Amino acid sequence: MSTIASSIHPDAGTATPGRIYIFKRYERFWHWSQAALIITMLVTGFEVHGSHQLLGFGRAVRLHTLAAWALLLLWAFTIFWQFTTGEWRQYLPTLKKVDAMARYYAWGMFRGTPHPYQKTVQRKHNPLQRLAYLALLAMVSPLIWGSGLLYLFRAFWPQFGVDRWLTLEWVAWAHTAGAFMMLTFFIVHVYLTTTGHTPTAHIKSMITGWEDVDEPGAH
Amino acid sequence: MADPTHPQLWAPPPCDAIHRLAWTGADRRWRRRWLAGLVMLGLSTAASALPVAASAPGAAAAVAAVAASAPSKALRSTADHSKFKELQGPFQSGEEVTKVCIGCHTEAARQVMGTRHWTWEYTNPQTGQKLGKKTMLNSFCIGDRSNEAFCQSCHVGYGWKDASFDFKAESKVDCLVCHHTGGYKKPAGLAGEVPTVRTEYPPGSGKFFEPVDLARVAQAIGKTSTATCGSCHYYGGGGDGVKHGDLDSSLNRASRELDVHMASKAQGGAGFSCATCHQSDGHKIAGSRITMTASDPHGPMLRGDSVHNSGRNAASCQSCHGDKPHKQGLLQVELLNNHTNKLACQSCHVPAFARGGVATKMAWDWSTAGRLTPEGKPIQKKDAHGHVIYDSRKGDFKLGENVVPEYLWFNGRVTYTTQEDKIRGGSVVKINTFHGSPDDPAARIWPVKRFQGKQPYDLVHGHLLVPHTATPDDSAFWFNFDWPKALQAGAEATGKAYSGRHDFIATEMLWPITHMVAPKEQALRCSQCHTGAAQSRLGSLAGVYLPARDAHPWIDRIGWLAVLAALAGVAVHALARIVTARRSPAAH
Numbered sequence: 001m002s003t004i005a006s007s008i009h010p011d012a013g014t015a016t017p018g019r020i021y022i023f024k025r026y027e028r029f030w031h032w033s034q035a036a037l038i039i040t041m042l043v044t045g046f047e048v049h050g051s052h053q054l055l056g057f058g059r060a061v062r063l064h065t066l067a068a069w070a071l072l073l074l075w076a077f078t079i080f081w082q083f084t085t086g087e088w089r090q091y092l093p094t095l096k097k098v099d100a101m102a103r104y105y106a107w108g109m110f111r112g113t114p115h116p117y118q119k120t121v122q123r124k125h126n127p128l129q130r131l132a133y134l135a136l137l138a139m140v141s142p143l144i145w146g147s148g149l150l151y152l153f154r155a156f157w158p159q160f161g162v163d164r165w166l167t168l169e170w171v172a173w174a175h176t177a178g179a180f181m182m183l184t185f186f187i188v189h190v191y192l193t194t195t196g197h198t199p200t201a202h203i204k205s206m207i208t209g210w211e212d213v214d215e216p217g218a219h
Numbered sequence: 220m221a222d223p224t225h226p227q228l229w230a231p232p233p234c235d236a237i238h239r240l241a242w243t244g245a246d247r248r249w250r251r252r253w254l255a256g257l258v259m260l261g262l263s264t265a266a267s268a269l270p271v272a273a274s275a276p277g278a279a280a281a282v283a284a285v286a287a288s289a290p291s292k293a294l295r296s297t298a299d300h301s302k303f304k305e306l307q308g309p310f311q312s313g314e315e316v317t318k319v320c321i322g323c324h325t326e327a328a329r330q331v332m333g334t335r336h337w338t339w340e341y342t343n344p345q346t347g348q349k350l351g352k353k354t355m356l357n358s359f360c361i362g363d364r365s366n367e368a369f370c371q372s373c374h375v376g377y378g379w380k381d382a383s384f385d386f387k388a389e390s391k392v393d394c395l396v397c398h399h400t401g402g403y404k405k406p407a408g409l410a411g412e413v414p415t416v417r418t419e420y421p422p423g424s425g426k427f428f429e430p431v432d433l434a435r436v437a438q439a440i441g442k443t444s445t446a447t448c449g450s451c452h453y454y455g456g457g458g459d460g461v462k463h464g465d466l467d468s469s470l471n472r473a474s475r476e477l478d479v480h481m482a483s484k485a486q487g488g489a490g491f492s493c494a495t496c497h498q499s500d501g502h503k504i505a506g507s508r509i510t511m512t513a514s515d516p517h518g519p520m521l522r523g524d525s526v527h528n529s530g531r532n533a534a535s536c537q538s539c540h541g542d543k544p545h546k547q548g549l550l551q552v553e554l555l556n557n558h559t560n561k562l563a564c565q566s567c568h569v570p571a572f573a574r575g576g577v578a579t580k581m582a583w584d585w586s587t588a589g590r591l592t593p594e595g596k597p598i599q600k601k602d603a604h605g606h607v608i609y610d611s612r613k614g615d616f617k618l619g620e621n622v623v624p625e626y627l628w629f630n631g632r633v634t635y636t637t638q639e640d641k642i643r644g645g646s647v648v649k650i651n652t653f654h655g656s657p658d659d660p661a662a663r664i665w666p667v668k669r670f671q672g673k674q675p676y677d678l679v680h681g682h683l684l685v686p687h688t689a690t691p692d693d694s695a696f697w698f699n700f701d702w703p704k705a706l707q708a709g710a711e712a713t714g715k716a717y718s719g720r721h722d723f724i725a726t727e728m729l730w731p732i733t734h735m736v737a738p739k740e741q742a743l744r745c746s747q748c749h750t751g752a753a754q755s756r757l758g759s760l761a762g763v764y765l766p767a768r769d770a771h772p773w774i775d776r777i778g779w780l781a782v783l784a785a786l787a788g789v790a791v792h793a794l795a796r797i798v799t800a801r802r803s804p805a806a807h
Contacts, residue, residue, distance in 0.1 A: 061745065
């Protein structure tokens with residue numbers, strides 16, 4: 001659907017001077033609904049963990065469970081979208097320019113050096129982003145989903161003999177560890193959205209889809 | 220009592236509650252057919268009755284009169300006992316009535332004599348321990364021996380006043396105490412005899428037991444009721460609600476909030492009597508607190524013959540509700556039913572005990588008994604609620620209402636400390652021990668009442684002592700306030716030595732909490748257990764990972780450290796950006 005939408009978009013994939021259409025409609029929908037679900041799950045999850053008592057334990061569990069199902073559904077659509085559009089390639093890791101990116105964040109940014117990475121529709125993530133998202137996909141996600149689904153289906157453990165080799169304790173520990181990783185990622189991720197050429201540039205582009213590209217002359 | 224501000228909006232459908240429970244959604248079609256069948260049956264009965272009514276108006280009037288005057292009983296029973304000439308009386312004693320009963324119900328007395336209601340004796344098949352009321356001790360009145368004439372008013376027989384009682388005499392079985400429908404009472408002191416003439420007791424006291432009209436009682440015989448069972452089971456320990464905490468006379472007229480099963484249908488309950496769950500078969504009654512069914516991981520079973528032959532306890536929650544009773548949305552993945560692996564139903568569904576307005580005893584200290592006024596008169600002290608908290612005859616009491624139970628792992632096995640066991644001063648003597656651990660597949664987390672006692676033991680022989688207390692004579696403590704005399708008499712009756720030197724030792728007794736099941740809206744909320752150990756009902760009970768209570772300390776430490784590090788890093792980075800941006804505003 002989004003491919004159709006983007007293909008009929010007058011500017012789709014074309015580089016209008018100064019602006020590119022970088023985040024397609026489905027992608028933006030995915031990003032923000034996922035953001036809402038992850039925030040919901042962080043809040044409710046840490047209540048289930050005992051860190052606060054905002055909603056009441058029972059409501060937190062129900063919301064957490066419903067958000068998990070919603071996110072699963074969202075992911076099902078998103079995986080489909082990634083493969084049909086070929087967007088999955090955006091997550092292939094590269095070490096090229098990683099050092100330059102790291103130097104930019106640690107040093108160059110404060111001295112006004114230009115961003116070492118030029119975003120394009122084909123390569124919308126910088127090398128550090130690629131690595132971070134791959135780590136999220138390959139490590140944190142399996143940890144959270146694996147432990148989370150085991151947690152959710154606890155009632156069926158005896159039927160499949162799972163309780164002979166696994167305890168809820170270990171599952172909860174793994175899930176909590178994953179949650180801390182996700183929270184840490186979330187903090188850094190939100191902060192890095194402010195590191196565009198203006199503090200809100202990245203956020204705007206995730207809302208509208210359009211990203212201002214630096215004037216070639218500025219480099 | 221029902222809350223008058225809450226009008227009853229929902230009335231249970233007129234089908235049997237148990238069937239309703241056993242049926243699943245898929246059986247709804249069957250229920251409709253079943254109801255349709257019932258309606259047709261009713262119509263055909265009415266139709267067949269009509270021609271008779273038309274041909275014989277007098278008979279019709281008689282039928283109508285019977286239907287109007289004696290409705291449910293006449294419809295339910297095939298025998299009207301008031302018409303039996305054998306039951307016209309007069310009867311001089313309970314035994315005379317029993318002889319009439321067993322003239323027709325030939326096996327009834329022998330059936331009763333095979334039960335603990337008669338023998339007060341029981342060998343625990345799991346432990347081999349000899350138990351039963353005859354030998355067991357408790358932390359309340361302590362023991363029945365030497366006090367039989369008093370305690371045995373709750374024996375299902377007539378005249379057990381000492382060891383000479385004939386346990387083989389069928390006529391001694393008391394049918395009426397369980398099957399009467401009113402007007403029958405066996406006062407404490409008469410060894411289970413029923414007074415048929417006005418009797419002064421204790422002799423010379425000026426207090427009288429009123430006589431019971433046995434013929435009237437016998438003619439109105441019926442099924443056991445909540446009140447007949449309760450006439451003994453509510454009053455264990457010498458008063459209403461004293462022992463159990465979840466059994467007291469408030470259940471006779473339970474509100475829905477007090478007990479969703481025992482409340483009448485008019486009150487919005489299920490209208491159960493005790494025997495609805497505690498099903499009997501040949502006078503054997505399901506359910507026991509000495510060998511309990513702590514877990515029953517099976518589906519519901521149908522009532523009837525199979526209950527007793529199935530090897531399962533009919534009195535468990537699961538025998539009607541099954542072990543997966545909660546209906547939840549598919550997305551919740553059996554979240555609540557999963558709790559049945561660890562919890563007894565009662566842990567959530569009996570939120571507190573002694574909820575019906577009758578206080579239960581939580582502690583009894585015998586060591587302070589015997590304080591008298593300067594004139595030598597016994598005293599009684601009451602608290603603000605009118606509950607007796609000190610009695611010269613008994614000592615100090617603590618009472619409780621709406622008591623939150625304690626919770627422990629329990630597999631159904633109970634062992635008792637008897638007089639055979641050596642006890643040592645210094646530690647609390649556990650009068651009974653509930654066994655079970657988290658690793659035991661039969662164990663579940665159970666709610667219990669923990670009762671604290673302080674009772675006499677022999678300093679030389681090191682065993683618990685049974686005092687003679689209750690019957691008026693020159694050694695009973697309640698009449699003489701003389702411990703050595705009372706303990707000597709008790710020791711003689713129990714066949715245990717008394718050295719003449721005694722002291723009082725702290726004891727503890729557990730009572731399973733299983734009655735007073737609240738409506739589901741009043742079951743525990745998740746957060747009453749799922750919270751920090753200080754607030755959690757389960758406290759720091761081991762053997763279960765309880766989300767919101769438990770965590771791995773290092774995962775939490777490292778996790779929060781990572782979160783803090785990220786926040787700090789981000790803050791420093793942002794600050795650096797702000798500072799450098801000011802210094803070189805033209806940079807970008």
